[in-house]
Amino acid sequence: MPIYRRKGSPHFWMSISIPGRPRFRGSTGETNERKARLVEAETEQKMRAGLSRPAAWRIRECFAAYWEDHGQHQATEDDIFRSLEILSAHFGADTEIIGITNSLVMDFRSLRRGGMIKVGDREFGTVSPSTVNRDLAYLKAALTWANEMHGQQIPALAWKRLRMAEPEHRVRFAGEDEYTRLLQGAHASVQAIIVAAVTTGLRKDNILGLEWHQIDLGRRTITIPRTKGRKPLAVRISPPLAAVLGRTAPKDRIGKVFDATNFRKRFAAAVKAAGLVDFHFHDLRHTFASWARMSGADLADICDALGHSTVAVTMRYAHIKPDAKDTAFDRVGAMLQPRKTRRVSHSKAQ
Template structure:
């Protein structure tokens, strides 16, 4: 060790100066011919490179080590095992360690920090514990599914600091083969969690930044008046009454499926004309108070109040699955490729066709950002076209009638 080269010699497991023989030149031949001690281990130090030595255990395992002092404290770091490491390679690494020590860096502390550094699995555990509870249950469950089935199997064992742009890009590319939209959703989640890692001081940059997303074609499906009639007829004849009432409720309110399934009687005012959705049940995590139509009130009045949930299953708990009913009624109505969520779009399209403004539609749907409602702007084409036709007709009517004299005898308009 530095300043103590005369005692940097072979030692047994007691590691005391009295038990150390004279130092020798550590070579591959010497390492191969070392005799294992009866118990414990013995270290043979190199005569030239201070603190460097080879350790052999009673079982015959050989490894290279470096003893050094750092801030007055004696430390020992294992370089690697023989024969995976040659003497030449081990000495080179020992010299690198000694350079770090000279620059005020403790190589053993660096190794321990790296060993204890959080992995992507640790990152998800903290995200799951601290952040997912703030999201709607369905959104949280979807993100957990992404981690469990997609992200953690590929990146879970990696240290957060070791994840690279290439790792994240390869993950996105692998999912994109058959699920390009899902790949984008996973990428969003990965970016979000690594941004949190930056906030927590785990890393300094986001390895998922600047990855190009897959092109998405926004799919908007609106039921026509004829399709609505056929759907209502199918709902009226299907035997699963509770599931059918949920679907009618979604069409009449424009709410999301999870909001409908979780609707409780105590969320409605006594007259059943105001529905106040708690923040915990909405996608935006904000309370949403919205009036409902008299048709919704009639639907609610037709429901039994045997449970706290408006749409309860046989055991009194909230209904959880209406996919089979939707598949049956949409097929019976001949709707083709239509999703339950398209009922929400249909609600917005009907409101737009009746001349309601985008802010009103956004308030009814519970949107907190205007750009979310802006997707429905094109639905105003028909009423705007009708208004344009009225203006055009008035202009040509005025031309046909000729100038109109005013009271003072002046023609035209001011």
């Protein structure tokens, strides 16, 4: 197969098939077609000479093996691919992996933080320490894979010391008044998405990608086949969200549930109109968890509702004082009911 372009990559990729040997796919690390063909020819020559991979692996072989064997099958495949491209651009596709040093990794950290790394014609801007640490985690994973699965020699790097210090996890959530103002200032299509986010705690990608076949209004459930943690998640539909979903006629419940047209601009406009400071879409997920905690949900319940892998991740909400019992979904839904209804329900409970 000739060299080809891969979506999301500025480099040419190669796919080499030799009878009796596994197919080899990987990046040439080159944006110039002529140079890419030379890399392809060199790689094929070495394979025909009896080497399934070059004896001393370079960045290109290491990353290609990790991607083909493992990375492309993960839920975070887009993040992995982007990080490997950036790492390859910095270290050089022809650099032998054994030659990677602590000093080179520290240079990478500095350039990544300063927004000085280019991949092809694209320059990546300044990123947070957590993003740098994620890149380093993928570098470590690729090197470890090359060593454990392919017997390649890898450098002994001081990973703990190379990890950048991260600020304490940011937890910003909306108060009821802020939530009301946000809804009032939002476009109708965004209002529905905001209600879905606050009543389910789902991530933005899950909500914007939601399709009608995942929704069962009769049983009041939403099924997410695969979350960030690569596991299915069942979400209960509370009355406020059911009312929003019910506005769509049964005959029109096909395809995407929500209209995401110009979503980013429309949400930003809603935040501005509401006068909210330092507020992002992901904060609606924090709002769900924080309101659930304030209404009495225990951490285990919130952990299940958010699809966290462990309660330790949910501990960021431990400082919020609970005072009632029910499921996380019911509590947030109750908070969004009209105040008159809430007072009647409260008096009956007493």
